[in-house]
Amino acid sequence: MKILWESMPYLLRGMWITIKLAVVSEVCILILGLLLSLVRISRVRVFRFLAAVYIDVIRGIPLILQIVIIYFGLGHLGLNLDRFTAGVLALTVCYAAYEAEIFRSGIESIDKGQMEAARSLGMGYMKSMRYIILPQAVRRVIPPLSNEFIALLKDTALVSVIALAEVFQRGRELMGTLASVTPLVGVAICYLMLTIPLMRLVQYIEKRMARGD
Amino acid sequence: MKTEEAMIRTVNLVKKFGHHEVLRGINFEVQPSEVVVIVGPSGSGKSTLLRCINGLEHATGGHVYVEGIDITDHDTDINLVRQKLGMVFQNFNLFPHLTALGNVTLAPVKVKDMKQKDADRRGIELLDKVGLKEKADSYPAHLSGGQQQRVAIARAFAMDPDVMLFDEVTSALDPELVKEVLDTMKDLVREGMTMIVVTHEMGFAKEMGDRMVFMDEGEIVEEGKPVDVFTNPRSPRTREFFSKILSHN
Numbered sequence: 001m002k003i004l005w006e007s008m009p010y011l012l013r014g015m016w017i018t019i020k021l022a023v024v025s026e027v028c029i030l031i032l033g034l035l036l037s038l039v040r041i042s043r044v045r046v047f048r049f050l051a052a053v054y055i056d057v058i059r060g061i062p063l064i065l066q067i068v069i070i071y072f073g074l075g076h077l078g079l080n081l082d083r084f085t086a087g088v089l090a091l092t093v094c095y096a097a098y099e100a101e102i103f104r105s106g107i108e109s110i111d112k113g114q115m116e117a118a119r120s121l122g123m124g125y126m127k128s129m130r131y132i133i134l135p136q137a138v139r140r141v142i143p144p145l146s147n148e149f150i151a152l153l154k155d156t157a158l159v160s161v162i163a164l165a166e167v168f169q170r171g172r173e174l175m176g177t178l179a180s181v182t183p184l185v186g187v188a189i190c191y192l193m194l195t196i197p198l199m200r201l202v203q204y205i206e207k208r209m210a211r212g213d
Numbered sequence: 214m215k216t217e218e219a220m221i222r223t224v225n226l227v228k229k230f231g232h233h234e235v236l237r238g239i240n241f242e243v244q245p246s247e248v249v250v251i252v253g254p255s256g257s258g259k260s261t262l263l264r265c266i267n268g269l270e271h272a273t274g275g276h277v278y279v280e281g282i283d284i285t286d287h288d289t290d291i292n293l294v295r296q297k298l299g300m301v302f303q304n305f306n307l308f309p310h311l312t313a314l315g316n317v318t319l320a321p322v323k324v325k326d327m328k329q330k331d332a333d334r335r336g337i338e339l340l341d342k343v344g345l346k347e348k349a350d351s352y353p354a355h356l357s358g359g360q361q362q363r364v365a366i367a368r369a370f371a372m373d374p375d376v377m378l379f380d381e382v383t384s385a386l387d388p389e390l391v392k393e394v395l396d397t398m399k400d401l402v403r404e405g406m407t408m409i410v411v412t413h414e415m416g417f418a419k420e421m422g423d424r425m426v427f428m429d430e431g432e433i434v435e436e437g438k439p440v441d442v443f444t445n446p447r448s449p450r451t452r453e454f455f456s457k458i459l460s461h462n
Contacts, residue, residue, distance in 0.1 A: 113302060113306035116302070117302060118320075119269065119295065120269065121295070121296075121319075121324065121368070121369070122295040122320060122324045123323060123324055127324070131319060132308055135310050136308075136310050139310070
């Protein structure tokens, strides 16, 4: 108990890095994921194909491997990213592929009469997407995207593989120096403090949306 | 644009879905201020004809001219042409995330760069015209089918179209809501609006139509004054269609 108590300040500073990592990544993921989904449903066959290849390749490789490849691989090519940036980049590259598919399913779930009505009013494809399709699609995918965010938050632990001092990495360090597993209990508590409220929030949103508002 | 040009003209218009030929060389014209009613059994191609006129379906062959502009030409800016064509759909297709007023003002603001304030003022006027001024701030989900369809008419009309296209706009409505929508359409006819109306409402067709076109199996079988086509059809196919409708009513 004493070890746990004494580990917490160090771990909490790591948790702050974890939060920053997750939030910064999520912003990049949402932007890249949305763009990717639009390319994925583009009317230009080559674009559609390239996006599909990207999505399949990325989803077919373990995230931990992508993190290592991006950090050390780019380093080899002379592009030395700091660990945080490399972490954000790897998480973005990976999660954008998953979230692109979520955005796509959301867009495709909108009745095609919506696009027809928008086009018949003289709005171009991009304007119709922006003002009619996306506002409805985004609302619809908020619950699955929130679940993805929770998964992302936990997956930030994988960035410890490049020794970024986020909460899990710090827990492992303490485990070594104190010769005790207790700090890892502290790490678990840190994650739960974030994930449990988030899971509740998602449930609340889902319930509200099921009620239809 | 030539002044004598018909408002809408199709020349040998062909539309195929796969191997199925839905329109088999349609030659069709609509003059300014004319109200043309298209009737026919389901699957006869009447909705497809309407959708080819505003480019929601691409013609497989032939030409479609809107005020002299060939919309089957790849260089034609279809978005500009569509501003001249207001379309009202069977399933309303209102934008559920916008209020009634938002539905009516979006296109004028985003397409015609109208100021939101001006668009709102005009939007309220149009909603008033269809009898829904007090519903301006309601979302589509809180409107009846008839009210939604009237908002949809106001929305199409807000772009100041030269022609209004109605695609079975009362078919999805409960019977008691049909009249309010037809009344709104009659107001438009009285204002001299050019209209193409695909419908099963024979009462409306006879009363308001300048011309009735009967389609079957992708062809125009017969056309003429609604009363003539209706009471004295020349073609056996037309006769069969109307006798079925009458026995049904």
